[in-house]
Structures are given as C-alpha cells and as structure tokens.
Amino acid sequence: MSQLETAMGMIIVVFDKYAKADGNSQTLSKAELKTLLENELPNFLSSGKDKRAIDNVFKNLDENSDSEVDFKEFVVFVAALTCCCHNYFERKVAK
Numbered sequence: 001m002s003q004l005e006t007a008m009g010m011i012i013v014v015f016d017k018y019a020k021a022d023g024n025s026q027t028l029s030k031a032e033l034k035t036l037l038e039n040e041l042p043n044f045l046s047s048g049k050d051k052r053a054i055d056n057v058f059k060n061l062d063e064n065s066d067s068e069v070d071f072k073e074f075v076v077f078v079a080a081l082t083c084c085c086h087n088y089f090e091r092k093v094a095k
C-alpha cells in the first residue's frame with residue numbers, strides 16, 4: 001500500500017475503533033468522540049478540556065444534527081484539521 005492509502009486506512013481504523021464502543025459502529029456518540037479526541041488528538045483539546053469544549057466540537061461536527069458523528073462528518077473534521085496543520089507548517093517553512 002502507498003503512504004496515502006495507508007493514511008486513509010488508518011483514519012478508517014481509528015474511527016471504527018472508537019465508534020464501536022457503544023455497539024453502533026456506524027457513528028460516534030459524544031462520549032465516543034470525547035475518548036477519541038483525548039487519545040488521538042491530545043493537543044487539539046489541550047486548550048479546553050471542559051465539557052463545553054467537547055459540546056462545541058460535537059455540535060460543529062454533527063452537520064445533520066442527529067446527535068451522532070458519522071464517518072463522513074468525521075472525515076470533514078480530519079480534513080479541516082489537516083489543512084490547519086498544512087498551513088501552519090507552510091508558514092514555518094516560509095520563515
């Protein structure tokens with residue numbers, strides 16, 4: 001597998017790992033999203049570990065407002081974060 005294929009596979013594996021905690025492996029509940037962020041993106045939440053921060057992230061991700069984050073909604077989030085990282089490193093290199 002290529003590097004990109006491996007990266008895409010990892011996103012699927014990570015989503016599945018956390019999404020299946022409550023028996024419904026198709027979507028992330030708020031509790032599942034919280035565990036995922038705490039374990040996989042510890043720096044992302046370091047600025048606000050309180051419940052409100054999680055609530056806000058969850059509300060933003062849940063685009064169709066069904067109180068679950070499905071894979072599509074999760075991928076949009078990962079892509080947005082990746083863009084932020086990319087911008088950040090580009091600025092660093094440009095200096």
Ligand SMILES: [Ca+2]
Pocket residue numbers: 018019020021022023024025026027028029032
């Ligand atoms: Ca679930």
Ligand SMILES: [Ca+2]
Pocket residue numbers: 061062063064065066067068069070073
């Ligand atoms: Ca949703």
